[in-house]
Amino acid sequence: MEPGAVPDRKVILGVQAHPDDIDFSSGGTIAAFVKQGHEVHYLSVTSGNKGTHDRSITPEKLTEIREAEEREASRRLGVTACYFLRWNDGELEPNLTLRAQICRVIRQVRPHTLLTFDPWRPYQLHPDHRAVGIATLDAAIAARDHLFFPEQLRDGIDIARVHEIYLFGAAEPDTWVDISDTIAMKIQAASAHVSQIGDDLTGREERTRARSRAIGEPRGLAYAEAFKVLHLN
Numbered sequence: 001m002e003p004g005a006v007p008d009r010k011v012i013l014g015v016q017a018h019p020d021d022i023d024f025s026s027g028g029t030i031a032a033f034v035k036q037g038h039e040v041h042y043l044s045v046t047s048g049n050k051g052t053h054d055r056s057i058t059p060e061k062l063t064e065i066r067e068a069e070e071r072e073a074s075r076r077l078g079v080t081a082c083y084f085l086r087w088n089d090g091e092l093e094p095n096l097t098l099r100a101q102i103c104r105v106i107r108q109v110r111p112h113t114l115l116t117f118d119p120w121r122p123y124q125l126h127p128d129h130r131a132v133g134i135a136t137l138d139a140a141i142a143a144r145d146h147l148f149f150p151e152q153l154r155d156g157i158d159i160a161r162v163h164e165i166y167l168f169g170a171a172e173p174d175t176w177v178d179i180s181d182t183i184a185m186k187i188q189a190a191s192a193h194v195s196q197i198g199d200d201l202t203g204r205e206e207r208t209r210a211r212s213r214a215i216g217e218p219r220g221l222a223y224a225e226a227f228k229v230l231h232l233n
């Protein structure tokens with residue numbers, strides 16, 4: 001392949017704080033990537049083990065439920081594999097330990113494209129969303145050079161170079177993905193997160209369609225998702 005050329009089959013790694021962030025924000029784009037023949041992997045930093053109002057569920061049980069929901073949701077989108085780091089929900093910080101863990105997965109999965117939160121979105125309140133955005137971008141930079149986290153190379157894992165980063169929930173989107181053919185898949189995938197959305201599937205579908213229509217309309221698209229895309233060389 002020519003240097004800088006885009007491969008026909010790209011590997012894409014989505015990094016999320018909780019096992020639903022990507023499906024809710026970018027599920028139509030994930031399904032579109034898969035339809036185009038690309039290979040998508042998900043890394044969930046927490047398993048959303050505090051995400052309930054039900055006082056009878058333990059964090060351990062919730063981890064089980066939410067990982068199973070994510071496996072089902074991502075299967076509906078055609079995702080190849082899900083990985084879970086199992087940090088505690090709500091306690092993430094963009095520290096060196098987390099950076100190293102994400103770096104290790106980047107070096108193993110070797111994605112052409114990363115997809116994660118825009119950590120610079122103003123008024124982004126959720127600490128896990130901010131932390132994962134920052135830690136993932138920092139990990140992509142670290143993954144390129146052999147003197148960063150050299151213990152990973154001693155484990156037989158080589159450096160890896162990410163070529164583009166899709167930021168969802170972006171403050172300043174510059175890329176609109178047409179999800180007209182995949183919005184039904186996005187809705188299907190989202191509906192697997194039963195512990196998070198309850199049984200108001202119809203209301204949820206209407207809101208998803210309305211939001212995607214509002215994003216697509218100014219671009220002449222029936223339904224769209226918007227991203228800020230960073231290109232690295």
Ligand SMILES: [Zn+2]
Binds near residue numbers: 017021129
């Ligand atoms: Zn989240």
